[in-house]
Amino acid sequence: MSSVAVHENFRRMGIAKRLIATAEAQARAWGCRSVALHCELNNHRAMKLYRVYRELGFKCISVPEGAKWPQPKASPHFNFCFMMKLLKPPSASAA
Template sequence: MNKINTKLALKYRFFHPCQQQPINPACWQFQIRTATPADLISVSQIIAESFHSQQGIWGWAFPLLRLGIYEDLRHRMASPPSRHICLVAFEATTGAVNHLVGSVELGVRYSDSWSQIGMGFPYLSNLAVHPQYRRHGVASGLLTSCEKISRDWGFEDLYLHVLENNHQARQLYFKLGYRVHKVESNWNKFFLKRSSQMLLHKHLSTDFTI
């Protein structure tokens, strides 16, 4: 069972990625806890690998993008809003060295730019899973933990963004009960040929069978 605890996970190193080994689903387990400042390097690496390519013409910019993610995380952890949390998933298999395999952030946002959303609402961001550990329930576990925290904060709704062309992520969110609230178009879609963002919403009082 997933648990939010305060154990410290082993950090990834920016320039020394972990060795890739096949995962045996029968014996592999993970747990979830609140992130600590000591996790920043690992979380930054996982997010960067999930959202930015190290290959191609822009591969040279990957270390700079990763550093920017690190600094943003460090700033939020140093002075977090009253309702903000970063969760990390770490490998907890017996006999293995614990290390981070995924992360997510949850906070309360205040905005009047999205129609039909109240003054304050929980918003999920930076959901990322290490490539080696995808499709093993890590993302679902992180999402479920965020939903529980949102309920504990007194909310019944949760929002997040996903790119319209990110079909794998959309499939996961729809499976977990998220629905399209709004498709946001902007000039980047036309001039830079970037995908539109979809604002998804889930009513947390509704139970879904996975």
């Protein structure tokens, strides 16, 4: 996932949670076993979403050194938490 954002006039209405749930459902439909995102630790708005991500089951993980995982394009002073959530496979009744 990239750039989960909600216009300031529509915040605190559960829209970010619904966007994330929709992205998870699509990833599951594509056969993905996990979803990942990064959360900028120096961005206060992002940190508010960080709490939402944790509530939704995302965990901050360490990226193994040398791993070819996506890195955010930012300045060297950019501090982020790489978060991942394992997805349950789609239920047989959903097919």
